[in-house]
Amino acid sequence: MSKKIIPPAYDPSQVESRRYQFWLEGDYFRAGKRADRPPFTIVIPPPNVTGSLHMGHALDNTLQDVLIRWRRMQGYDALWLPGTDHAGIATQIRVEEHLAAEGLTRHQLGREAFLEKVWEWKETYHRQIVNQLQRLGVSCDWSRERFTLDEGCSRAVRKVFVDLYRRGLIYRGNYMINWCPRCNTALSDIEVEHQEEAGTLTYIRYPLVDREGEIVVATTRPETMLGDTAVAVHPDDERYRHLVGAKVLLPLMNREIPIIADEYVDPEFGTGAVKITPGHDPNDFEIGRRHGLEEIQVVGEDGLMTAAAGPYAGMDRLECRAQVVADLEAQGLIQKVEEHQHAVGHCQRCHTVVEPLVSQQWFVKMKPLAEPAIKAVQEGRTVFIPERFTRIYLNWMENIRDWCISRQLWWGHRIPAWYCSCGEIVVDYDTPERCPRCGGSELVQDEDVLDTWFSSALWPFSTMGWPDETPDLKRYFPTSVLVTGYDIIFFWVARMIFMSLAFMGEVPFRHVYIHGLVRDALGRKMSKSLGNGVDPLEVIEAYGADTLRFTLVTGQAPGNDQRFRQENVEAGRNFANKIWNASRFVLMNLPEGAEREQLILDPDRLPEHLNRADRWILHRFNETVAAVTEQLEQYELGEAARHVYEFLWNDFCDWYVELSKAYLYRQGEEPGVERDRNRTLSILLFVLDGVMRLLHPFMPFISEEIWQHMPFREAPLVVSSWPEVREALRFPKEAAEMARVQEVIRVLRNLRSQVQLPPGRRVPAVVRPDEEIRACLEEESHQISRLSFSEPLTVDSRAEKPDKALTGIVGKDIEVYLPLAGVIDLEKEIRRLEKELKQVQQDLQRTQKKLNSQGFLSQAPPEVVAKERQRQEELLARQDKLTELLNGLR
């Protein structure tokens, strides 16, 4: 391969689709091929088929792909099970909006025709989502793909519903629920978003019946007074005790309602008397049930006032509020109106203000399900990462309330309950033929569907074939890790845990890896209304999927939000290009034909003639393997990626590749040149090979592409092995020595730049090392010379300092001189050395203070004390040298 074939700028568009096709054709993502290996399983958080994927999905799926590719390379039987979610309300809203554009409603179409439309929608977006995921490079096992509304998942849903019903954990009844008048459906508690809003507290006079006086109540929602059926006071409240049992005349409605006593009332708030509207307030509802009060529904499901609101019937909720206040005012029944901050519930999907009302719905009884789910996490059977989310989960579970699961929608799992005219309710897996009580065949199925999260809750096992006892279920359940955002811990994570425990007797996953949100460059949430969303596909088209992945992973710390910034993407792009060019360098220098075989390096049988730089890079590589593997195990994916980045760019490119040129480009006049060349190439290849493996989970396309150009590869990179830490690659002595060589080079470069010598200009230099390090520097003198453009370079322990020279000190035992009689500004040189001396003396002071402290000497670990002593020694040496130099100059 020559330079002509591989262009110097990496072009992902030439690589990515071809490489993904290659993986698919090789069937490398399919799990189950290695029955002898332990399984490692991830089940995808199924994206909603409402639309296209956003940056949060890109992050979520990148993280999963990193983990699954890494484990696959480690030899696990890795299964990443993909799928999508029907997303009940969200999808139905989108399709209804779509219909509205054509002037149609779902009711005009009818249930069946509407559902056909939604299925078409689903097909379209499903295709789009799969395409987007594949563009991102995800290594899902597509042969196992599922959908929450497919046949198998539906069977699981019915099974769970019926079994919970039979265990008494699902019930139907009239209770206070959250109603969205816009979506026309009941919602669960967590689908209601509370927002603090500036409202008012209106004080209304309720005249007493049969006696003089009044009782004043305060409310944030005056319109609900039309449905009041009592006024409540605290039983111990002296002000009102004598009124308990009396009646007031409800203004506007002229209905007599009782004054009752209930512990719930806070005497400190407002007037200490509360109007009770059991039909439209959760607390009032409870009080009403305790006292047997009538529940009057004055706000209808459409958000308009009902007939029960008398003269206000048909008015909008908010209009009615204003009218009621005006009418009360006219009658002199408003005592005052205060400003008041309070939380108002909004529909999660459409942000309409939610109306609490009493309605007949299906519920899951939560306490018995929550208990084992609490215990499982407390016992660490499922572990949250980061750990702090454990408390958030537990706190929610411990205070959980029953879950309203019926939705007045069409898109979803129809509730498996049938009603007979005789009043019997049949709950069963399959459509019943006849009523078991009266034998009638006129059974009508419940019109409603289930909360979309009900099916999501079963996802880890429904996707594996449950309720059948499939081989997949046996092998891959429970899964290894769930990767998801903190925003759906309650909606999804918690529910999977209790459903799995209830039906599988086991937690659904060992680890939950929680990540944060991807925000815009200014830290705002990406949203459609703000129009600040960045489309992952656009980034992929402009920069490549590897770049996007790398940007997202390195920007990420567990559980924390990140900002998505253009500059970071460019940094990722630059890195991809760097990788590409480093690889080009190595591959361009390879010999053709049989000679290549000689370049294979067996890490367990290293050649004896490796030089210092070779051993150093092997040592650094080995350290990097250890660090990256460790970080991945800790779910520190960002740190792991950064380690690969640093090793590849700083150690490999900036140093080893540069050092290697001494052997690659040398002319063949000396003996041993060929041997040097081949040894260097074998190391370059070995490290490149290893670093592509480390890189692959993060940047799968470019690494696989380069891999395919490597002369001897075991298999496609996607299914090759993860590098192991090897004792044979440890060379601490050479690594430390090499660090000294690098320091010398840096100091020389630094001195040159002080006087603005162009980097390529060759000038003489002298290195004067102490005896212990002399041999090393002599051996590396040709490299020091090359990399610092010092010519000639003298390494001599007894060298005299030239008269006029720039001087540098490396550690405690090396001095370097740049004799530059013509360019030296003596004053400047003195100032520079004085500044350095000052710094050394400051450091020395601190070190000596520590070493003079009895506490430090006796309490600190010996190695820390030793290190401090060493530091002191070095600083003292440097101080002496600097003083001496300065004296010479002055």
Next chain:
RNA sequence: GGGCGAAUAGCGCAGCGGGAGCGCACCUGCCUUACAAGCAGGGGGUCGCAGGUUCAAAUCCUGCUUCGCCCACCA
């Protein structure tokens, strides 16, 4: 009302008990035959404030300030 997170270089972030790091931006010099999407060098930080624990604190504890988030049935 409870809880959580963040506060570190101009900007974005990592580090979370033993001498402050990364990327971008900035300054200087370089087209040195892998890469100018690059190379070499450099400047820049009392690690939000105040206490405490410790021989030793950016790192642990307490309080406070500012920003953000989550939960909550005081009308």
